[in-house]
Structure formats: structure tokens, C-alpha cells
């Protein structure tokens with residue numbers, strides 16, 4: 001896709017906001033050293049926190065609780081006056097905390113493919129106190145967006161991959177196998193193909209490969225066969241229908257701890273939204289768009305994504321382009337997992353570009 005100034009003007013919702021105010025939001029408490037790191041699991045069990053996860057105010061108010069927030073702020077160490085690119089703005093949780101760090105002389109560029117989330121974040125960041133710019137854009141096109149915004153390079157890039165809680169829980173996107181809705185799964189409504197089209201249109205082998213390659217489901221062939229048999233009787237149009245077909249194709253003895261539909265839904269979402277391709281493209285372009293000393297943090301939610309990030313950071317390091325700041329991925333504390341179960345599979349890796357790259 002070519003990305004012209006016209007695109008930028010059309011997609012940039014709000015340019016150059018400078019209110020000079022700082023936001024009195026709750027998140028300050030997370031960055032003020034009050035976050036309880038490494039609470040022992042035993043203590044948590046004693047407090048009953050594993051079985052009764054807390055629901056944070058943040059999720060209820062904003063539809064999504066940012067994961068690894070404190071750790072991201074520490075490692076990305078945004079400074080006053082810097083320029084930050086939030087590739088996946090979502091509900092603006094990370095963005096707002098980063099905005100506080102860069103202050104009124106800093107610039108925050110916010111991307112998201114989902115116009116609903118981007119609008120929400122725009123409202124939430126109204127009084128963020130820095131220069132905020134918003135683009136409904138895919139981070140795979142980050143070079144084009146930055147060109148259009150006239151920003152040659154940034155100090156920090158953050159990508160918090162996947163979907164936000166409000167997207168997952170909405171019946172509009174069709175992402176959840178527990179909430180009935182249309183079998184859509186597009187985060188970007190401009191995308192051409194929905195999950196419904198894949199499920200009803202792909203040949204059986206391609207369906208099986210897709211489920212296996214994206215989600216390593218060893219029952220992929222069996223699931224694909226059931227889908228093809230079911231769609232010959234009736235078109236599959238809802239999440240409940242698909243979840244039922246997948247569950248009925250898996251023998252009870254093979255029901256594990258997770259719902260058998262989990263992996264099929266994950267694989268379809270990844271395919272519909274081109275998630276692996278987008279991540280690869282982001283990582284291809286990012287080094288040329290980070291200033292010397294610039295930091296990049298990627299939060300991923302499944303092993304395939306984490307592997308790609310790990311390998312790419314290693315390659316940059318071997319080419320003397322960067323130092324990897326996380327020899328092992330950063331994972332949420334027991335406390336965070338208990339209070340926000342959706343954070344459980346999160347892994348963050350951070351790299352810093354060399355000054356002499």
C-alpha cells in the first residue's frame with residue numbers, strides 16, 4: 001500500500017494537540033513504585049487471589065487493562081521530549097502512561113487498525129499533555145505513516161500484539177468462542193476477507209494447515225474435516241456454530257484444560273488479520289526508523305510471535321545494530337496474572353539500538 005500525505009490527512013484524526021496539562025489518571029499509581037513485584041505464589045494462594053482474580057477498575061472503565069505496564073515503562077525508559085510510536089494503541093493504556101513520561105515537549109504517534117479503539121484512545125488521551133497524533137493504520141505500514149507525519153525516526157516503538165479485552169468480549173468482532181456473534185474476526189473493517197469466508201470457502205487441506213500452522217493443534221485434520229462436513233449441510237455464519245462443530249469433532253478424552261475451540265479461533269483470527277506477516281514487516285522496518293539509542297518493545301501472546309521477535313532481535317544484535325535488554329522474555333508477575341488473567345500468556349522483549357549503528 002502506498003501511503004500519501006492525503007492518506008495521512010484522512011487518517012490522522014487529531015494533529016498537534018498541545019494542552020500543556022497532565023492527566024490525573026489512576027495509572028500513576030502503577031508507575032510510582034507501588035506495583036508489587038514478585039509476590040510469592042504462596043502468598044497469593046493464601047490470599048485466595050489465584051482462584052478469585054480481581055477485576056481492575058481499569059478494565060471496567062476502559063475496556064482493557066494494559067499488560068506488563070510497569071515493566072514496559074522501566075525498560076523503554078521514555079524521557080521528556082522524546083518521540084514515541086505506539087503501534088497498537090488499543091484503549092490507550094500504555095500510550096497514556098508513556099505520554100506522561102515524555103511530557104508536553106514530547107510527541108506520541110498512535111496507530112491502530114480498529115477505528116473504534118482509536119477513537120476511544122483519542123478521547124482518553126485528550127489531556128495527555130503531549131503532542132498526540134492518531135492514525136488508523138496497520139503497523140506493517142509504519143514507514144509510510146512516519147513519512148506522512150514527517151517524522152524520520154522515533155525514540156521508542158511499542159507493539160502490544162493481539163486484541164484488546166473489549167474486542168474479545170464484544171459480539172461485533174466475532175473473536176470469542178464463548179460469545180455468539182457473526183463469524184467476522186476482522187480488527188480492521190477495511191480488510192477484505194472475514195473468518196466466515198475462510199471457514200466456508202477454503203479447501204479442507206488448507207483449513208487443516210491453517211489451524212496447524214498458526215495454532216499447532218494436533219487435531220487440525222479432524223477439525224477441518226468436521227467443518228467441511230458441517231458446511232455442506234448449512235453455511236457456518238456464527239461463532240457459536242463454529243465452536244459447536246469444533247467441540248463435537250474432538251473426542252471427550254482429548255478435552256484438555258482449554259476449550260477445544262481455542263486454537264481454531266486463534267488460528268482463524270491470525271489468518272484473517274495477517275498477524276504474522278504484519279509482525280515480520282514491522283520488524284523489517286523498525287531498525288531504520290529508530291534513532292541511535294532508540295528502544296523497541298514487543299509484547300506477544302503466543303509462542304510463534306515470541307519466536308519471531310527473539311530471532312529478529314538476535315539477528316540485529318549479531319549485526320551490531322542493537323543490544324537486547326531482555327535475555328529472557330519478561331512475563332507478568334503472579335500478582336498481575338491473578339488480577340488480569342488475560343495477561344497470563346504475555347511475553348515482552350526489548351532491544352536498544354546501538355549509538356553507532
Ligand SMILES: C[S@@+](CC[C@H](N)C(=O)[O-])C[C@H]1O[C@@H](n2cnc3c(N)ncnc32)[C@H](O)[C@@H]1O
Pocket residue numbers: 064065066067087088089090091092093094095111112113114117137138139140160161162163164187278
Ligand atoms: C492488545 S491491544 C493493545 C492495548 C493497548 N496497549 C492498551 O493499553 O490499551 C492490541 C490493539 O492492536 C490493534 N492491532 C492489532 N493488529 C494491528 C496492526 N497490525 N496494526 C495496528 N493495530 C493493530 C488492535 O486493534 C488492538 O486495538
